[in-house]
Amino acid sequence: MDLNAIILAAGKGTRMKSNKPKVLHELASKPMVNHVIDTCKEIRCKTISVVYGYQPDMMKKALEKEKLTWIYQKEQLGTGHAVQIALNDKNKSDKILVLYGDVPLITKKTINRLIESQPKGGIAFLTCIKENPKGFGRICKKNELIEYIVEEKDANSKEKEIKEINTGVLVADAKDLALWLSQINNNNAQREYYLTDIVKVANNHGRKVVAVTTDNEMEVEGVNSKSQLSALERTYQSFLAKTYMDEGLEINDPTRFDVRGELTFGQDVFVDNNVIFEGRVSLGNNVRISSNCIIRDSVIDDNTEILSFSSIEESKIGSNCIVGPYARLRPQTKLKNSVKVGNFVEIKKTTIDDLSKVNHLSYIGDTSIGKKVNIGAGTITCNYDGVNKFQTEIEDDVFIGSNSSLRAPLLIKNGSTIGAGSVITKNVSEKELVFNKAPIVKSTSWVRPKKIKDDK
Structure with a gap:
């Protein structure tokens, strides 16, 4: 039957x-x-x-x-x-x-x-x-x-x-x-x-x-009003929190914890206040998630720390990484092992290999980054011409100086260095130093503008 x-x-x-x-x-x-x-x-x-x-x-x-x-x-x-x-x-x-x-x-x-x-x-x-x-x-x-x-x-x-x-x-x-x-x-x-x-x-x-x-x-429990829906949401989240804690997850405050999908985790994982997990999320052993993070459809491997106010979506993060605070990893981001992504960094559709760093105030999109690469503060990959997206490839042991703009399509080969403030539009050879040197303009006759008085 x-x-x-x-x-x-x-x-x-x-x-x-x-x-x-x-x-x-x-x-x-x-x-x-x-x-x-x-x-x-x-x-x-x-x-x-x-x-x-x-x-x-x-x-x-x-x-x-x-x-x-x-x-x-x-x-x-x-x-x-x-x-x-x-x-x-x-x-x-x-x-x-x-x-x-x-x-x-x-x-x-x-x-x-x-x-x-x-x-x-x-x-x-x-x-x-x-x-x-x-x-x-x-x-x-x-x-x-x-x-x-x-x-x-x-x-x-x-x-x-x-x-x-x-x-x-x-x-x-x-x-x-x-x-x-x-x-x-x-x-x-x-x-x-x-x-x-x-x-x-x-x-x-x-x-x-x-x-x-x-x-x-x-x-x-049935729902007939938004207040009942809200109450059932908290009841459900409290139930999930207790279930996960019974399975070994350390949650700092179960009343400020939300899972909106499926969460799996290893041993000795810590989740701080106001963290939201959406979709399917997997956490390895000894992972630490600091407060106010949103993690959606992502995998985070052993010994990695996600610092406060970070947003991670459809990404794969290897072991021993540090992400954040205030970092944003968009879909198809892959960090391998011991990678550091710092504050106010946005990464999209990019793979970053072992021991590389993007520490401050950068946008990296449609890019492949090799091992032991340092991306200086304020660096952006110019990957979009208004119609099409283009790829940037940065090989191993490259140093990118602060406030650099990398116009794709672009290849920067092993061991090269980009000077601070450069706009790179052509491929860079191995172990090459490349920078844009702009002339410095000085004037002794310039007068600083003064505030115009308001006659009203």
């Missing part, structure tokens, strides 16, 4: 105060619904159906890279109606998993436990115990089985005292689910078709409805 997922994602999310569908708002730099889709892929669902309604073009464009079955809910008549229309194209012998696009952190482990707990021909509902259950549907049991689920607006005073709440996540067989949904009505305060009403119908058919309880509130 194959497993098919139905993700309910049709709502506007009025309280988000946004033109964007609620499920496209991001948690850890990824749309909430993508978190759910990724979990469905982890558990190998045969199909993933997304029920959508508000801003249909925006939804499809945002998720165009995903392999999905799209179910359009023209009128949002409730969760029961949404699942019912999504079942129309499902094999009735399959199993259905119902999830929510605004409940992003449901885990593979919990879903598998839910699937394993489903009684034959019955339903498994995911529930959670909350000390303050206000606003949630209550789980009403008899002999440890779910007798019915009542929504907050329809609950009486005794039912409101129940602390076990409905998360909406369930597993049931497609043929039974279709039958039960055809027998529910919208006689309730919201005038909607509640998915939870299938519980009474299933009981009337003699089927068991079981509760599978999770003690992790984070994974069943």
